[in-house]
Amino acid sequence: MTRVAIIGAGPAGLVAARTLVDAGADVCVFDKGRRPGGRLNTREHGAYQFDHGAQFFTVRDERISPMLEDWVSLKVVALWKGRLVRLMGNTAEVARPTKRYVGTPSMISLASELRGELEILSLTRIVGVERNQKEWHLHDELGGDHGGFDRVVIAIPAPQAVPLLSEVPALQRAAEAVGMAPSFAGMFVFAEPPPMDFDGAFVGDGPFTWIARDASKPGRPDVEAWVVHASSEWTRRHWSGDRTDIARRFLEELTMRFGSLPDTLFERTHRWGYALADGFAPGVLWDAKLGIGAVGDWCRGGRVEGALVSGIQIADKVLASG
The missing domain is CATH 3.90.660.10 (Polyamine Oxidase; Chain A, domain 2)
Known part of the structure; x- marks a missing residue:
């Protein structure tokens, strides 16, 4: 069974994870936040609540x-x-x-539905991604090592993805341009x-x-x-x-x-x-040989639907790489 690490539990990361799990992959999601969702989030203060991130979404893509x-x-x-x-x-x-x-x-509520029964390590900030022989290892800010992954999907904002793509300079340059x-x-x-x-x-x-x-x-x-x-x-x-x-x-x-x-x-x-x-990558970033890539709305023209579609696309690439 293919082991996949996904860094980031926003809409792109969650949809990628659900797609991969449904196809039989063993997936673990890492997220720095208290709860998944990214900009699909709600701030609650007593009886008050606010959609302070994404305000709404539209659907035009037949895959969504x-x-x-x-x-x-x-x-x-x-x-x-x-x-x-x-x-x-x-x-x-x-x-x-x-x-x-x-x-x-x-x-x-949508983020909670996307999460389902996914394995998510919250409050875990990944600061390094390293290739060790044929496996990927993730390092968190507290010094923890999370290893043994066959594939890695980085589903966070482009500037945060850049340092995690050091093993794949071509993808790193593409993320740097966003x-x-x-x-x-x-x-x-x-x-x-x-x-x-x-x-x-x-x-x-x-x-x-x-x-x-x-x-x-x-x-x-x-x-x-x-x-x-x-x-x-x-x-x-x-x-x-x-x-x-x-x-x-x-x-x-x-x-x-x-x-x-x-x-x-x-x-x-x-x-x-x-x-x-502020500018977009030319599609999802993926290195099939090494089995690592990056994804997000910044790969698909922005917005929630762009993030969702990009998550499906990179899941397809992971599955196609075996």
Whole structure:
């Protein structure tokens, strides 16, 4: 039985792992986080919850459609019928109609379904990948050695994948060519509805790129919980700022754009260091001879669906290599 190590439990890593396990491979997933999901995640604070990473996903690829049908039937995914707009200056236009899906009752629900019964070593940061004769060994930051793998799939942001690809310079160079842009996520609960007459907004100017009312998504608590994503430029300028100060700046910018806001019941910010790919690899990275590769949405044009498709593609390559 082929032993496969997968580094990263975001959507790409989880789908790759599930595909390989279903084909009979022995798979172990390593993830630095507390729970799997990557950007398919939900921040919970008492009675409040926020989809502070991926906001929704679309499905156009025929390889994902059967999965979507299963997720909907299991009630871990539902169609989001919110009113979405595009904002530019003082102009608001209705966003192009398309089917947008969310995890229910939160985005982490989809990650939990993808996980299934997978073997996942959480809170395990892999810092080195080494070829020893015919096997791969993974080294974690605490000095632990995880060995005896026939294949390795690295499913993390490109800049984090680079040092783990030292044994395959060609793949390392390809990953080095992909930049990742940061983004601050602001999470707020207002005492009353704020003066934003939409459920989600793609913002084309100013410090923000996205604003959403989480309660408009199916299965969410009925509170005025809002998520705001900052542009990469604004995020870089304020990256070292105090989180309380960043939250205050978010509210000031929202007030300048929409007018006076109600009192807040909750404020929090989160730093996403690798939110969006700045350029893309020419497809999944794979060395069939050595049995190692790298994958993620940065190999498939970004977005959740890109990550899912890339996970399937690299699983196919692993299986094809025997």
